[in-house]
Amino acid sequence: MNGRKAGALALTIVAWALRLCGIALAVIVVALSFSGVASRLGLVNLVIDISRAIPSVIAGYGLIATPMGGVFRLDFALMAVLFFLLDYLCQRVARSLRR
Structure with a gap:
């Protein structure tokens, strides 16, 4: 495995981690929009x-x-958008490294 393919694989793994973090934050933003959901699900901590x-x-x-x-936590929503943007950029760079 050469360096370019290894870098592309590493970026793909980082992109997946960023995507999962973005999805988790988006779910938390939606859950916090409803009364008492955070305390019922134990999300306070x-x-x-x-x-x-x-x-x-x-x-x-x-x-x-x-x-x-x-x-509605705009700070969490902004971080989720940032994670999705970084995910997209990592995927684009990984795709260009594979060529």
């Missing part, structure tokens, strides 16, 4: 840990109350 891991520039930004009684 996870949400706190994610809030601490997010860069302080956007942490806590865009907390919007929803009609369903929950809260």
Whole structure:
């Protein structure tokens, strides 16, 4: 296996990890939009840990109350979009390395 194919494989694995993180954050954003779902599912500690891991520039930004009684976390949604964007870029670079 040459270096280009190994790099493409590594980027593909990183892309999959980024995609899974983006999907997980998107699911958490939807779950937090409903009243009491976080406490019923035991997501409170996870949400706190994610809030601490997010860069302080956007942490806590865009907390919007929803009609369903929950809260829309714009900071989590922005991180999910960033993960999906990085996933796309890794896939594109990996595809170009395979050629």
